Amino acid sequence: MGASPSALIRLLLPRIPLILKTALLNILSLSENSSRQDARTEITVALIRSITQVRKPMRFLQRVSTRDPGIKGPVLVSKDTIPAPIDHTIRDALDTAIRELGDGSETYTLPEIVAVETEWITYKAGVPANEPRADVTERGHYQTIMENISSPTTILYFHGGAYFLMDPATHRTTTSRLAKLTGGRCYSVRYRLAPQHPFPSQLLDAFIAYLSLLSPPQGMHHEPVSTRHIVFAGDSAGGNLAIALMLLLLTLKRKGIQSINFHGAEVSIELPGGVAINSPWVDIGLALPSLQRNAHFDYLDPPSAVGLSKTEPLPDDLWPTSPPRAEIFCNASMMMHPLASPLAAPPKLWEGMPPIFMCLGNESLEDEITLMARKMHQGGGIVDFAGFEGMPHCFAMVFPASPMARDCFERWAKFCSNTTQGERRKSSRACWAKAFSNPPEHEDVELDQISQISDEEAFKFMKKRQEQSMNREQEAVTKWQEQQSRAKL
Numbered sequence: 001m002g003a004s005p006s007a008l009i010r011l012l013l014p015r016i017p018l019i020l021k022t023a024l025l026n027i028l029s030l031s032e033n034s035s036r037q038d039a040r041t042e043i044t045v046a047l048i049r050s051i052t053q054v055r056k057p058m059r060f061l062q063r064v065s066t067r068d069p070g071i072k073g074p075v076l077v078s079k080d081t082i083p084a085p086i087d088h089t090i091r092d093a094l095d096t097a098i099r100e101l102g103d104g105s106e107t108y109t110l111p112e113i114v115a116v117e118t119e120w121i122t123y124k125a126g127v128p129a130n131e132p133r134a135d136v137t138e139r140g141h142y143q144t145i146m147e148n149i150s151s152p153t154t155i156l157y158f159h160g161g162a163y164f165l166m167d168p169a170t171h172r173t174t175t176s177r178l179a180k181l182t183g184g185r186c187y188s189v190r191y192r193l194a195p196q197h198p199f200p201s202q203l204l205d206a207f208i209a210y211l212s213l214l215s216p217p218q219g220m221h222h223e224p225v226s227t228r229h230i231v232f233a234g235d236s237a238g239g240n241l242a243i244a245l246m247l248l249l250l251t252l253k254r255k256g257i258q259s260i261n262f263h264g265a266e267v268s269i270e271l272p273g274g275v276a277i278n279s280p281w282v283d284i285g286l287a288l289p290s291l292q293r294n295a296h297f298d299y300l301d302p303p304s305a306v307g308l309s310k311t312e313p314l315p316d317d318l319w320p321t322s323p324p325r326a327e328i329f330c331n332a333s334m335m336m337h338p339l340a341s342p343l344a345a346p347p348k349l350w351e352g353m354p355p356i357f358m359c360l361g362n363e364s365l366e367d368e369i370t371l372m373a374r375k376m377h378q379g380g381g382i383v384d385f386a387g388f389e390g391m392p393h394c395f396a397m398v399f400p401a402s403p404m405a406r407d408c409f410e411r412w413a414k415f416c417s418n419t420t421q422g423e424r425r426k427s428s429r430a431c432w433a434k435a436f437s438n439p440p441e442h443e444d445v446e447l448d449q450i451s452q453i454s455d456e457e458a459f460k461f462m463k464k465r466q467e468q469s470m471n472r473e474q475e476a477v478t479k480w481q482e483q484q485s486r487a488k489l
C-alpha cells in the first residue's frame with residue numbers, strides 16, 4: 001500500500017531469519033498453529049507482529065497510518081464535508097443516552113461539534129488498475145458514482161485502527177470491494193481520532209454522518225437516503241462504532257426522543273436496515289481469555305496480566321495525555337459503559353435492533369465477539385455469525401485474495417444487499433469454516449452454545465480489568481499532579 005521498494009526491503013531484510021524459521025516450523029508441522037494455519041498465513045502474522053512490536057511515538061503512528069495512498073483505477077471516490085450543525089440538540093441527545101446507559105460514575109467530556117469529512121466510494125468494472133483519477137470536481141465524481149451503481153445499498157462505513165489509527169483513505173480497498181460486491185456505494189467517515197479526541201467524539205461524528213445521509217445539509221452532493229437502504233458497517237474499532245451508533249439510536253427511541261434538529265430540519269430517529277461488521281472490538285479492556293488463548297494465531301499482542309499493552313506508543317506530545325488516563329480511547333471509568341464497550345450491555349438493550357452480520361477469525365477477540373453475538377441473539381436480535389478457524393483479526397483485509405477472505409467478503413456483502421433490499425433474515429444462524437477447507441466448509445453452530453463462557457464470567461473478567469486500569473490511572477494521575485505542583489514551584 002504505497003510502500004516504496006526500498007522501504008519494503010528495509011522492513012523485511014532484518015526479518016528474514018524470522019520468516020525462514022516460521023516457514024520451516026509450519027512446513028514440518030512443528031509449530032503450535034500449523035494445524036490451522038498455512039505457512040503463508042503464519043509468516044504474515046509473525047511479520048505484522050514483529051513490525052508492530054517496535055514501539056513508536058503516537059504522532060508517528062498516526063502520520064504513517066493515515067497516509068493517503070492516492071486514488072486511481074477502478075475505485076471511484078467523491079469527497080464531501082458535512083458542515084458542523086450549529087444547533088446543540090444532537091450533542092445533548094448523545095449526552096442523554098450516555099447518562100441513561102451509565103451508572104453515574106463515568107467521567108467524560110462532551111466534545112466540540114465539528115464538520116465531518118466523508119468519502120463516497122464505489123467500484124467501476126473494466127478500468128485499468130493504474131488509470132489516473134478523472135480531473136473533475138468532487139460533485140462531478142459523485143455524479144459518476146451515481147451513474148455507475150446498480151443498487152440502492154448504501155453502506156455507512158467506519159474504518160478500524162483501535163480508535164487512534166487509520167483513515168477512510170486506508171480502507172478504500174475494503175470499501176470499494178464491498179461496493180463492487182453489492183453494486184452499491186459506501187459513505188466512509190473520517191471520524192476524529194483518539195487520544196486527541198477521546199470518547200464520545202467518534203460517536204458524535206458517526207451520528208452526524210448518519211443524520212447527514214437521512215437529511216443532507218444544503219450544499220452536499222447527495223439526496224436524502226432512506227433508512228431501509230442503509231447498513232452500518234465497519235471493522236475492529238469501526239465495528240465498535242457501528243454497534244455504538246445503533247445502541248445510541250435504540251436508547252434515544254426508548255427515551256421517547258423521536259427526532260433531532262439537524263441543520264434546521266427535524267430528522268426522525270429511525271434505525272438502519274442492518275449492521276454488518278468484521279472482527280468488531282467490543283470490549284475496550286481486552287479482558288477475555290481468547291486474548292491469551294488465541295494469541296498464537298494473531299498479530300494483536302495480548303495485554304500483560306495487569307492490562308498493559310506491550311505495544312504502548314512511546315511518549316510524545318500526544319500520549320500520555322494531561323491529565324493521564326488508562327486507555328487511549330477513554331477514562332478507565334468509561335470502560336464498561338455500553339456505548340464504549342457494547343459487550344457490557346445487558347441482552348435486553350438489544351431489543352428492537354435491526355439484523356446484524358458478524359464475521360471473525362479464530363482470533364484474539366474471539367470470546368468478546370462470540371459473547372456479543374449470543375447476547376444480541378438472546379436479547380431478540382437476528383444475528384448472522386460467520387467464524388473462520390485459524391484466521392487472525394481482520395483476516396479478510398490482511399489476506400484479501402485467500403479463499404477464506406473471498407468467502408467472508410461474499411457473505412458480508414450479501415448480507416448488506418439482502419438487508420437493504422427487502423430480504424431481511426427471519427432468524428439467527430451461526431457457522432464456523434474449517435481450517436484449510438477450500439472452498440470453505442461451514443459447520444453450523446447453535447448461537448446459544450457458541451461460547452463456553454457465561455455472561456457472568458465475562459462480566460467478572462471485564463470488571464477485574466477495569467479495576468486494574470482504575471488503579472493504574474490513579475497512580476498516573478497522582479504522579480502527574482506531583483509533577484504539576486513541582487513545576488509551579
Ligand SMILES: *[C@@H]1O[C@H](CO)[C@@H](O)[C@H](O)[C@H]1NC(C)=O
Nearest residue numbers: 107108109198199325330331
Ligand atoms: C477523565 O476524567 C477527568 C476527571 O476525573 C476529566 O478531567 C477528564 O476530562 C476525563 N477524560 C476524558 C477523556 O473523559
Ligand SMILES: *[C@@H]1O[C@H](CO)[C@@H](O)[C@H](O)[C@H]1NC(C)=O
Nearest residue numbers: 124134143144145147148149
Ligand atoms: C460510469 O461512469 C462513466 C464515467 O467515468 C460514464 O461514462 C458511464 O456512462 C457511467 N455509467 C456506466 C453504466 O458505466
Ligand SMILES: *[C@@H]1O[C@H](CO)[C@@H](O)[C@H](O)[C@H]1NC(C)=O
Nearest residue numbers: 293294362363387389390432
Ligand atoms: C480457536 O482456537 C483455540 C485454540 O487457540 C481453540 O481452543 C478454539 O476452540 C478455537 N475456536 C474455534 C471455533 O475453532
Ligand SMILES: *[C@@H]1O[C@H](CO)[C@@H](O)[C@H](O)[C@H]1NC(C)=O
Nearest residue numbers: 384411412414415418423425
Ligand atoms: C440472501 O438472500 C438469499 C435469498 O433469500 C438467501 O438465499 C441468502 O442466504 C441470503 N444471504 C444472506 C447472507 O443473508
Ligand SMILES: CC(=O)N[C@H]1CO[C@H](CO)[C@@H](O)[C@@H]1O
Nearest residue numbers: 031032033042045046296297
Ligand atoms: C505466527 C505465529 O503466531 N506463530 C506461532 C506459531 O506457534 C509457535 C509455537 O509453536 C509460536 O512461537 C509462533 O509465534
